[in-house]
Amino acid sequence: MRIAMISEHANPLAVLGEVDAGGQNLHVAELSAALVDLGHEVTVYTRRDARDLPESVRAPQGYRVVHVPAGPAEHVPKDELLPYMAEFTRFVDREWRQSPPDVVHSHFWMSGLVAVVAGGNQQIPVVHTYHALGTVKRRHQGLADTSPPGRIRTERMIGRNAAQIVATCTDEVRELGRMGVPATRTTVVPCGVDCEHFTPDGPAEPAGPRHRVVSVGRLVPRKGFADLVAALPEVPDTELVLVGGPESDRLAAHPEAVRLRQLAARLGVANRVRLLGQVPRDRMPAVLRSADAVACVPWYEPFGIVPLEAMACGVPVVASAVGGLIDTVVDGVTGVHVPPRSPGELATALRTLLADPVRCSLLGAAGRERAESRYPWRQVALATARAYEQCRAVAEPGPLAAAGSM
Numbered sequence: 001m002r003i004a005m006i007s008e009h010a011n012p013l014a015v016l017g018e019v020d021a022g023g024q025n026l027h028v029a030e031l032s033a034a035l036v037d038l039g040h041e042v043t044v045y046t047r048r049d050a051r052d053l054p055e056s057v058r059a060p061q062g063y064r065v066v067h068v069p070a071g072p073a074e075h076v077p078k079d080e081l082l083p084y085m086a087e088f089t090r091f092v093d094r095e096w097r098q099s100p101p102d103v104v105h106s107h108f109w110m111s112g113l114v115a116v117v118a119g120g121n122q123q124i125p126v127v128h129t130y131h132a133l134g135t136v137k138r139r140h141q142g143l144a145d146t147s148p149p150g151r152i153r154t155e156r157m158i159g160r161n162a163a164q165i166v167a168t169c170t171d172e173v174r175e176l177g178r179m180g181v182p183a184t185r186t187t188v189v190p191c192g193v194d195c196e197h198f199t200p201d202g203p204a205e206p207a208g209p210r211h212r213v214v215s216v217g218r219l220v221p222r223k224g225f226a227d228l229v230a231a232l233p234e235v236p237d238t239e240l241v242l243v244g245g246p247e248s249d250r251l252a253a254h255p256e257a258v259r260l261r262q263l264a265a266r267l268g269v270a271n272r273v274r275l276l277g278q279v280p281r282d283r284m285p286a287v288l289r290s291a292d293a294v295a296c297v298p299w300y301e302p303f304g305i306v307p308l309e310a311m312a313c314g315v316p317v318v319a320s321a322v323g324g325l326i327d328t329v330v331d332g333v334t335g336v337h338v339p340p341r342s343p344g345e346l347a348t349a350l351r352t353l354l355a356d357p358v359r360c361s362l363l364g365a366a367g368r369e370r371a372e373s374r375y376p377w378r379q380v381a382l383a384t385a386r387a388y389e390q391c392r393a394v395a396e397p398g399p400l401a402a403a404g405s406m
């Protein structure tokens with residue numbers, strides 16, 4: 001198949017960990033690479049957000065990335081990108097008139113908008129993955145939500161017009177049902193993990209005499225880092241290593257880093273909290289392996305790739321029971337579930353787990369097994385390609401439909 005991916009703000013070639021660059025970038029990159037491995041042709045359309053980006057470039061993994069000129073050639077926060085989507089749509093519409101793809105897979109709501117308009121113009125089936133839902137974000141962030149006002153309405157419109165919705169977890173299917181998106185057009189295909197890069201064996205970053213808990217994510221409040229810091233006074237002999245945000249030289253001035261450090265100082269645990277800033281992907285397995293437990297305690301999480309990376313490294317995960325983490329982390333088998341935003345229960349879960357190294361290694365081994373059996377990107381790509389095939393079969397008039405119309 002000739003597959004067009006649209007990922008308006010999340011460039012698959014971007015560095016991860018900074019603001020607006022995380023799981024979606026990785027998902028688009030790994031899924032595209034795995035689809036190429038299966039013999040498909042993949043082009044990813046993403047916004048040109050720096051002057052020095054070439055118009056089109058072939059990634060080493062074989063997919064092509066087109067940097068679409070839409071708005072200024074500089075970083076623009078994703079919540080301010082909507083005004084440039086008309087330009088984006090005109091660009092792909094022109095390209096597809098010359099050479100139409102068999103299927104379009106859009107990622108995030110603004111890409112979905114581009115896809116249903118440009119794909120609809122040319123009867124190209126559209127598969128959409130939301131990655132995050134405006135309704136959920138509004139529920140959790142209230143007035144702090146900076147999404148443009150039309151987001152939720154647009155997400156409903158995409159749900160009505162896309163041929164298939166690929167949700168990444170079962171919790172999302174429930175949310176989509178509440179929005180009126182029929183379950184009949186929704187397929188669950190999770191995100192994946194590179195089980196050859198993230199392995200239990202291999203070097204680990206040196207650890208001190210204390211237990212170590214690692215947590216990874218963009219430095220934004222909803223990732224729950226503050227809940228971990230707040231839990232730490234009740235988790236003795238343990239250091240907390242926080243990964244993500246800007247590179248270490250710019251970290252000190254980052255507002256969320258300042259807030260976390262102030263909280264740690266106020267609670268008397270500053271000497272047990274370390275912020276590493278952005279860690280390159282190559283170094284991530286060694287950082288995860290150095291942990292006795294990886295904590296992923298977001299307030300909400302559309303999927304959450306970090307728990308899978310920890311599981312693939314054979315490390316137990318303490319996870320808040322939200323979104324994708326309900327599916328990936330099995331309570332009592334590969335880790336421990338805690339309620340979100342509950343430092344007290346988080347402290348109890350960590351203290352109990354860290355006191356029992358045998359249980360830690362059993363949970364870690366089960367995590368590796370689960371990651372390997374269910375989440376390799378090749379499996380994710382095969383399931384996604386099946387969803388593409390299904391909507392192509394529906395989109396193309398079969399012999400019966402053709403005969404009926406004679």
Ligand code: UDP
Nearest residue numbers: 016017022023024244278279281304305306
């Ligand atoms: N990541 C990274 N370096 C960092 C911080 C994060 O490579 O400094 C990676 C992390 O390993 C994971 C991705 O970024 O692969 C984050 O994905 P996730 O779905 O957990 O969170 P999101 O950022 O999409 O909310």
